[in-house]
Amino acid sequence: LGLTAVGAVWAEYPDKPVTIVVPFAAGGPTDKVARDLAEALRKPLGATLVIENVGGAGGTLGATKVSKAAPDGYTLLLHHISMATSPALYRNMQYKTLEDFEYLGLINEVPMTVIGRPTLPANNYAELVKWLEANKGKINLANAGLGAASHLCGLLFQSALKIDMTTVPYKGTGPAMTDLLGGQVDIMCDQTTNTTSQIDSGKVKAFAVTSPKRLAGPALSKLPTLDEAGLKGFNVSIWHGMYAPKGTPKAIVDKINAALKQALNDPEFAKREEALGAVIVHDARNNGPEHKKFVEAEINKWGPVIKAAGQYAD
Numbered sequence: 001l002g003l004t005a006v007g008a009v010w011a012e013y014p015d016k017p018v019t020i021v022v023p024f025a026a027g028g029p030t031d032k033v034a035r036d037l038a039e040a041l042r043k044p045l046g047a048t049l050v051i052e053n054v055g056g057a058g059g060t061l062g063a064t065k066v067s068k069a070a071p072d073g074y075t076l077l078l079h080h081i082s083m084a085t086s087p088a089l090y091r092n093m094q095y096k097t098l099e100d101f102e103y104l105g106l107i108n109e110v111p112m113t114v115i116g117r118p119t120l121p122a123n124n125y126a127e128l129v130k131w132l133e134a135n136k137g138k139i140n141l142a143n144a145g146l147g148a149a150s151h152l153c154g155l156l157f158q159s160a161l162k163i164d165m166t167t168v169p170y171k172g173t174g175p176a177m178t179d180l181l182g183g184q185v186d187i188m189c190d191q192t193t194n195t196t197s198q199i200d201s202g203k204v205k206a207f208a209v210t211s212p213k214r215l216a217g218p219a220l221s222k223l224p225t226l227d228e229a230g231l232k233g234f235n236v237s238i239w240h241g242m243y244a245p246k247g248t249p250k251a252i253v254d255k256i257n258a259a260l261k262q263a264l265n266d267p268e269f270a271k272r273e274e275a276l277g278a279v280i281v282h283d284a285r286n287n288g289p290e291h292k293k294f295v296e297a298e299i300n301k302w303g304p305v306i307k308a309a310g311q312y313a314d
C-alpha cells in the first residue's frame, strides 16, 4: 500500500501550482532569474509557477521558510551564493544549508558590476577611487542585507581598497537600485541581470566588472575588470540554484530536476540570460549531488574570507 501511495503521489505531481520562493524583494536580480526560469519551467514541469518574494536578513528569511515547508514539491527555493556565505555570517541560522534541503540543480552564474549614482562626480574607475579616497567616512554603499551577493562583493571591494564604507541594507537590490538612481546612496555592487539595462541606458555610472574577463555588450565591454583595474585576482560570480525541503520524495526531486534541465536548454531563456550577461550552467552541477558538492566547496571557500572580515549577524 505504501509503495502504491508513493507511486500515486509521484504520478500526480504536480497537480496544483508550484511556488518558487525568492528570498529577496521583487525587481532584483534573483527575482529576475526566477521569473525568467519559471517561464521556461512551466511546460517541462507541467505546472503553473508562482513566485513568492520573501525578503530580509540577506536572503536567510526566505531560505528558512522553504527549509520548514512541507516536503511535497510545491514549495521550492531559488537562491544564490548566499546559500554558501550566510552560514559564516549568521550565528544562529534557522537552517543548515547542507542538511535541510534537497538539491535540485545549479542554474547560472552572473557577474557583478560596480555602479554609482548618476550624480557621482566620477566617470571611470580611476576617478571613482579618487572620489572614494576623498570621501572616506561619508560613502554610502547599498546592498541587499548581510550575506547578500551585493554585501559579499561590497565587503571584498572595501577590503581590497582599504576604504570603509557605510552599508545601507535593502530587502533586495531592486529597491536599492531605485535609491541609487535617486541619488540617496552612492555606490553598489550588483549583478548584471539587474544593472545591464541601467548601464546601457546611461542611467547609472558604471565603473568596473567583477568577472575575470571583460563582458560583452555595448556598454559593459567598455568597463575594465577589477583585476585589470588593479585589484589583482578580484573575481566574484553569483551562482543561482534550486532547492526543495529535505525529505521531498526522490521521484518528485528527480521530476523537478529533469524539468529544470529542459528549462536550461530553452532557447528563449538562454537569450534572456545572455542578454543580461548571465551564463547558464550546462555541466554536472545541473544534477543534485554535484550541485550539493559545489555548494559545500563554496561554503569552505567563502567562510574564511567572510570570517576574516569580522562581520556577523545574530
Ligand code: MLT
Residues within 6 Å of the ligand: 024, 025, 027, 028, 029, 030, 031, 082, 143, 144, 147, 148, 149, 150, 151, 171, 172, 173, 174, 190, 191
Ligand atoms: C543580492 O545582492 O544578493 C541580490 O542582488 C539580492 C536581490 O536579488 O535583490
